Each structure stands twice: as structure tokens, then as C-alpha cells.
Amino acid sequence: MRFHPTLLSLLLCLLLPLHAFADPAFYRITKGKEQHWLLGSIHAGKPSLYPLPDPVELAWQQSRALVMEVDMTRISQTQWQEMGAITRLVDGKTLKDHLPEDLYRRTLIAAGQNGLNESMLAPLRPWFAAITLTQAALERTGFRGDLGVDQHFAKRASDGGKPIVGLETLLEQLGYLASVGDNQTLMLESTLDELPELEKGFAAVMTAWQRGDEGTLISLLKEEMAPPKLQTWLEQTLLAERNRNWIKKWPGLPNESFIVVGALHLYGEHGLLALLEQQGWRITPLTEPTP
Numbered sequence: 001m002r003f004h005p006t007l008l009s010l011l012l013c014l015l016l017p018l019h020a021f022a023d024p025a026f027y028r029i030t031k032g033k034e035q036h037w038l039l040g041s042i043h044a045g046k047p048s049l050y051p052l053p054d055p056v057e058l059a060w061q062q063s064r065a066l067v068m069e070v071d072m073t074r075i076s077q078t079q080w081q082e083m084g085a086i087t088r089l090v091d092g093k094t095l096k097d098h099l100p101e102d103l104y105r106r107t108l109i110a111a112g113q114n115g116l117n118e119s120m121l122a123p124l125r126p127w128f129a130a131i132t133l134t135q136a137a138l139e140r141t142g143f144r145g146d147l148g149v150d151q152h153f154a155k156r157a158s159d160g161g162k163p164i165v166g167l168e169t170l171l172e173q174l175g176y177l178a179s180v181g182d183n184q185t186l187m188l189e190s191t192l193d194e195l196p197e198l199e200k201g202f203a204a205v206m207t208a209w210q211r212g213d214e215g216t217l218i219s220l221l222k223e224e225m226a227p228p229k230l231q232t233w234l235e236q237t238l239l240a241e242r243n244r245n246w247i248k249k250w251p252g253l254p255n256e257s258f259i260v261v262g263a264l265h266l267y268g269e270h271g272l273l274a275l276l277e278q279q280g281w282r283i284t285p286l287t288e289p290t291p
Contacts, residue, residue, distance in 0.1 A: 060156070
């Protein structure tokens with residue numbers, strides 16, 4: 001199983017085939033002589049997801065570089081090793097030692113249902129065990145991370161020689177995920193609660209994404225991220241803090257970049273669209289949400 005290192009892999013993943021007239025949110029952003037395109041991404045899919053709407057494909061052809069959350073094409077062996085230090089337990093204990101007995105039992109049951117075994121989860125920190133379980137459940141439904149929108153364009157850029165720019169490093173992204181800290185057991189417990197309804201729950205999320213329905217997408221996602229402690233962490237750390245850091249890098253992006261980030265990063269008071277407008281960028285929608 002190939003891990004896709006972003007929490008939005010859990011939240012904005014493709015759990016049903018797209019309808020023919022899907023119209024996800026897509027924008028042209030301009031300031032003076034600078035121009036970019038911005039697409040809210042989902043992180044898993046099937047071949048039926050493609051091709052994307054014509055405005056997206058046309059902008060891709062015109063763009064000079066791909067900008068994404070992390071450039072996964074340039075991960076060194078050292079970085080993969082450092083990733084292990086972040087995602088795995090280093091205190092000589094196993095996952096079983098860090099969980100209440102009942103929660104560990106539930107974790108093993110879920111693992112077995114999704115093609116994993118105890119030895120695969122034993123060395124993992126609880127937060128990464130939660131991500132691993134969700135990724136396995138997603139793959140069991142037949143949806144693949146390499147067919148998500150971000151990885152789709154990463155492959156096209158790599159095959160076509162188009163430069164790829166990452167807004168953060170793999171280790172930075174993992175650091176944000178690890179910052180769940182004392183709430184990681186709660187994250188695992190919440191994940192186990194949601195797994196039985198994974199496909200049903202995210203079907204509504206995906207419909208909202210297909211339609212570019214900002215309000216519904218935010219509302220549904222907050223419901224999926226109960227309890228409140230995890231909502232706060234998602235909104236303040238995984239979204240708002242990262243958005244602020246990404247905006248600082250905007251002046252250095254190649255002109256006419258095609259920018260692909262998780263869809264939820266676009267919206268709200270601390271979303272990229274609002275932050276860009278505050279800095280004088282003009283934002284022009286290139287697709288129309290479905291009523």
C-alpha cells in the first residue's frame with residue numbers, strides 16, 4: 001500500500017464515480033503581469049474521473065509549471081528515513097502499549113477487515129495507524145491515490161518535462177499531521193467510528209466537490225471531523241496555518257503556474273482565496289457550480 005501523506009486523503013477522497021457534468025471549483029488568479037490557475041483537489045480517484053472539465057485542461061496546456069502541496073517526485077532516501085522517525089514509535093514500545101485494551105482490539109478488527117495485520121500496525125504511532133487504516137479502507141473500495149487529481153497532474157508534469165514546485169516538504173507536512181499530539185488516540189478512535197460508513201459518508205462530500213459547493217463541503221467536512229478537538233486542530237493547524245505559510249511563497253512561484261491543493265484549503269476566512277484577495281490578487285472563476 002502506497003501512503004499518500006496528507007490528511008485530506010482521508011477527507012476529500014473519491015468514493016463514487018463522477019457524473020458527466022461535474023464542475024469543481026477552478027480559478028484564474030492575476031496580479032499585474034502575474035497569472036496562475038488554482039484548482040481544489042481530491043486525492044484519490046478512478047479512471048472515470050478523467051478528463052477533467054475543458055477549462056481545467058486548457059489551463060493545464062497553457063501553464064508553465066505545476067505547484068502542489070508536496071513534490072513527491074523529489075523525495076530522497078534520507079527523507080523517507082526521517083519520515084519513519086515521525087510516523088513510527090521510538091520508545092521501544094508498540095501500538096498496543098499506547099492504547100486502551102478495547103481500542104486496540106477494535107483497531108485489530110478494522111485492520112483485518114481492510115487487509116492489514118497486527119505486525120503492520122505494531123510500530124506505528126496512533127495518528128499514523130489511523131491514516132493507514134483509512135488508506136487501506138479507501139483502496140479496498142477500488143479508489144487509488146495515484147488517480148487523485150494532484151497525482152494525475154504530477155505524472156503529466158513529470159512525463160512532459162513541466163517543472164514541479166512544492167509548497168512544503170514531505171517532512172513539514174508530516175510534522176503538521178503529527179501535531180495532533182495528545183489527541184492522536186482520539187483521532188484513531190474517531191477513525192474507527194467512521195470506517196463502517198466511509199463510502200456513504202464521503203459520497204455526500206464528493207457530490208459537493210463535484211458541484212463546487214463551498215458551503216455544503218465545509219459543513220459536511222466539519223461533521224466528518226467530530227469531535228470538536230479534531231475540528232479545531234484541522235481548522236487552525238492543518239488548514240489556516242499551512243495556508244499562511246503557502247501564501248508567503250506566492251511571490252516566488254513561476255509565472256503561469258497551475259496550482260493544485262486540497263479543496264478545503266480554498267475556502268473560509270483563512271482560506272487561500274480570501275488571503276489572495278487581501279494581497280491584491282484578482283480571482284476569476286473559470287467553472288460554474290452546479291445548482
